[in-house]
Amino acid sequence: MMTIREKTKRTIERYNMLYSGETVLVGVSGGPDSMALLYLLMDIRNEYGIALKLAHLNHGFRKEAADEAEFVRKTAVSLGLPVIISSIDVPAIKETDGLSAQEAARKARYAFFAEAAEEAGASMVALAHTADDQAETVLMRLLRGSGPLGLSGIPPVRKISSQESGGRRQGPIIIRPLIECSRKEIEKYISERNIPFVTDSSNLKMDYMRNRVRMELLPFLEGYNPNIKETLVRTADVARRDNEFLDMEAESAYQSLIPHPSSFIPTDNSGITLDFKVLKKLPEAVSSRVIRKAIKAVKGDLKRVSFQHISDILSLMDYGEGKWSLHLPDVTVSREHDKLLLKRGEGRR
Amino acid sequence: MMTIREKTKRTIERYNMLYSGETVLVGVSGGPDSMALLYLLMDIRNEYGIALKLAHLNHGFRKEAADEAEFVRKTAVSLGLPVIISSIDVPAIKETDGLSAQEAARKARYAFFAEAAEEAGASMVALAHTADDQAETVLMRLLRGSGPLGLSGIPPVRKISSQESGGRRQGPIIIRPLIECSRKEIEKYISERNIPFVTDSSNLKMDYMRNRVRMELLPFLEGYNPNIKETLVRTADVARRDNEFLDMEAESAYQSLIPHPSSFIPTDNSGITLDFKVLKKLPEAVSSRVIRKAIKAVKGDLKRVSFQHISDILSLMDYGEGKWSLHLPDVTVSREHDKLLLKRGEGRR
Numbered sequence: 001m002m003t004i005r006e007k008t009k010r011t012i013e014r015y016n017m018l019y020s021g022e023t024v025l026v027g028v029s030g031g032p033d034s035m036a037l038l039y040l041l042m043d044i045r046n047e048y049g050i051a052l053k054l055a056h057l058n059h060g061f062r063k064e065a066a067d068e069a070e071f072v073r074k075t076a077v078s079l080g081l082p083v084i085i086s087s088i089d090v091p092a093i094k095e096t097d098g099l100s101a102q103e104a105a106r107k108a109r110y111a112f113f114a115e116a117a118e119e120a121g122a123s124m125v126a127l128a129h130t131a132d133d134q135a136e137t138v139l140m141r142l143l144r145g146s147g148p149l150g151l152s153g154i155p156p157v158r159k160i161s162s163q164e165s166g167g168r169r170q171g172p173i174i175i176r177p178l179i180e181c182s183r184k185e186i187e188k189y190i191s192e193r194n195i196p197f198v199t200d201s202s203n204l205k206m207d208y209m210r211n212r213v214r215m216e217l218l219p220f221l222e223g224y225n226p227n228i229k230e231t232l233v234r235t236a237d238v239a240r241r242d243n244e245f246l247d248m249e250a251e252s253a254y255q256s257l258i259p260h261p262s263s264f265i266p267t268d269n270s271g272i273t274l275d276f277k278v279l280k281k282l283p284e285a286v287s288s289r290v291i292r293k294a295i296k297a298v299k300g301d302l303k304r305v306s307f308q309h310i311s312d313i314l315s316l317m318d319y320g321e322g323k324w325s326l327h328l329p330d331v332t333v334s335r336e337h338d339k340l341l342l343k344r345g346e347g348r349r
Numbered sequence: 350m351m352t353i354r355e356k357t358k359r360t361i362e363r364y365n366m367l368y369s370g371e372t373v374l375v376g377v378s379g380g381p382d383s384m385a386l387l388y389l390l391m392d393i394r395n396e397y398g399i400a401l402k403l404a405h406l407n408h409g410f411r412k413e414a415a416d417e418a419e420f421v422r423k424t425a426v427s428l429g430l431p432v433i434i435s436s437i438d439v440p441a442i443k444e445t446d447g448l449s450a451q452e453a454a455r456k457a458r459y460a461f462f463a464e465a466a467e468e469a470g471a472s473m474v475a476l477a478h479t480a481d482d483q484a485e486t487v488l489m490r491l492l493r494g495s496g497p498l499g500l501s502g503i504p505p506v507r508k509i510s511s512q513e514s515g516g517r518r519q520g521p522i523i524i525r526p527l528i529e530c531s532r533k534e535i536e537k538y539i540s541e542r543n544i545p546f547v548t549d550s551s552n553l554k555m556d557y558m559r560n561r562v563r564m565e566l567l568p569f570l571e572g573y574n575p576n577i578k579e580t581l582v583r584t585a586d587v588a589r590r591d592n593e594f595l596d597m598e599a600e601s602a603y604q605s606l607i608p609h610p611s612s613f614i615p616t617d618n619s620g621i622t623l624d625f626k627v628l629k630k631l632p633e634a635v636s637s638r639v640i641r642k643a644i645k646a647v648k649g650d651l652k653r654v655s656f657q658h659i660s661d662i663l664s665l666m667d668y669g670e671g672k673w674s675l676h677l678p679d680v681t682v683s684r685e686h687d688k689l690l691l692k693r694g695e696g697r698r
Binding site: 237 | 566
């Protein structure tokens with residue numbers, strides 16, 4: 001049996017997460033997962049030549065929030081590490097931006113990590129997502145039908161986009177060193193080392209679907225496959241590998257389909273034109289992703305665009321010479337002669 | 350709402366299943382699914398310009414089997430269609446070839462369809478798999494952890510390989526016109542049209558896992574997503590699209606890595622040599638599939654080769670200059686200098 005320390009190191013090496021000389025900002029809620037991450041990184045920091053700083057975001061949702069922030073501050077002091085603590089008013093963001101509580105919290109969290117990383121001179125932000133979180137995510141995506149892209153789950157390493165980081169040119173990289181460790185292994189580590197933590201009740205309340213998957217569906221599936229969590233984590237790995245390659249292929253096809261900035265229609269009639277014949281010659285695995293990229297470029301995001309919409313477009317593309325239009329949420333896709341036009345607005349469904 | 354007839358036609362057109370002038374051999378067990386398929390194909394045969402013949406395989410497992418064969422024979426007579434009926438002794442194949450009952454039945458079925466198609470002058474064999482079968486298959490593969498490849502489920506159209514057809518050069522094409530219709534729609538059609546059928550009890554006994562997924566897991570998941578079956582069918586579609594492209598890429602990479610037949614080691618030391626550096630430069634989505642192809646070529650199949658094995662090989666490939674060997678079931682994969690060697694035998698796990 002591998003120890004959790006060995007497993008974490010294996011994950012770090014498998015995904016090239018750490019470089020000597022870097023400062024890593026550790027996102028610490030004060031809960032068991034993030035406290036275990038912090039102690040594990042402390043334990044290996046000399047080996048990897050990294051410096052650690054803590055970051056805590058006070059969500060301001062619950063009255064325990066102030067106590068949690070205080071716990072994280074004291075932890076940092078006792079460990080002799082710098083800490084950045086910030087408060088946000090998620091309900092206010094929710095109100096202003098018309099987002100769900102979860103979307104608002106997510107948006108605030110990423111913007112905070114980007115800002116705190118800049119302030120701390122850290123190029124990396126370590127988060128404490130576990131194999132259990134991964135398995136839950138994969139199942140939730142499968143139930144929702146978000147396709148193979150969704151099945152790739154939580155990425156072990158990813159860049160915070162410039163949009164997510166509030167327009168910063170250079171967003172930090174998110175790393176998840178515990179993504180292959182189970183919650184059970186973490187609990188064992190926490191109790192063996194007597195690591196203090198606060199019980200974070202927010203997880204249990206905020207995401208109803210995730211909790212149902214965790215408490216009810218995963219235990220049920222263990223009746224079919226006792227190693228279902230590991231199985232789902234591996235499925236996510238393979239799906240991610242496939243998607244990265246397919247996305248690379250789609251990106252280069254997309255770039256070649258939009259060779260000049262002039263093929264972008266000006267903003268007042270904001271849209272994109274793709275060469276229909278070239279698009280039709282691509283394998284569907286690639287053309288479907290090129291269409292998603294074009295929709296995202298026109299609409300700003302892919303919200304409410306299902307893979308059924310994309311399949312409908314691919315089916316329509318098979319219809320001889322005729323003209324057609326398809327109304328998606330906030331986007332209209334139409335064929336005119338040898339062009340596929342994507343325009344903002346006019347969405348009907 | 351689409352009728353089942355319209356839905357079947359949509360599936361036939363979406364996957365280009367039928368060509369005018371062809372003879373289609375319909376696999377008829379006598380159960381509701383295959384009887385619905387038969388009547389639907391009868392209904393549209395003039396529209397598509399196809400001729401129909403029936404094929405029935407008597408599995409010889411159960412005592413009702415003879416009655417079922419007789420039912421199918423009478424059905425063919427009453428409909429004025431030719432029929433080919435054959436018996437096999439699955440338990441005997443199971444014994445001789447050391448296969449599970451399911452593997453033996455499957456092997457016998459495919460060999461029979463290939464033989465019957467040749468005899469009937471049919472280039473296509475229509476089978477009655479439904480959207481329910483598809484959803485069950487996707488879930489079983491997910492539980493087993495067979496990765497995105499497994500998630501593509503039952504193919505709506507596929508060629509019977511020369512191996513499966515008992516060495517025939519030209520195996521028939523399997524088509525599944527009901528793959529997007531639910532069992533519920535089929536039951537409704539059967540009862541509305543008063544189509545006779547026999548209750549096939551073999552399905553219920555032969556595949557314990559599938560039955561558990563059908564009776565217990567799918568209804569449970571409907572509590573999370575009432576349209577879970579449709580969701581899984583669409584997931585399979587998208588996964589299949591992605592896999593077809595990835596497999597094409599891998600096939601061409603594989604061909605270029607084995608440029609001359611001379612790179613195959615003779616049979617007494619049967620193996621394959623791949624250029625290590627070229628292989629390492631491929632994206633993992635492609636190199637993982639190239640390695641699978643090489644293992645299959647050496648071993649004859651991919652049985653007991655998990656995606657963990659493939660991941661282990663990919664991980665080892667990252668280890669500097671060193672020599673290493675990995676023992677898989679019936680295959681040893683090793684690196685020697687700038688070559689990856691795959692040899693039959695010596696498998697230890």
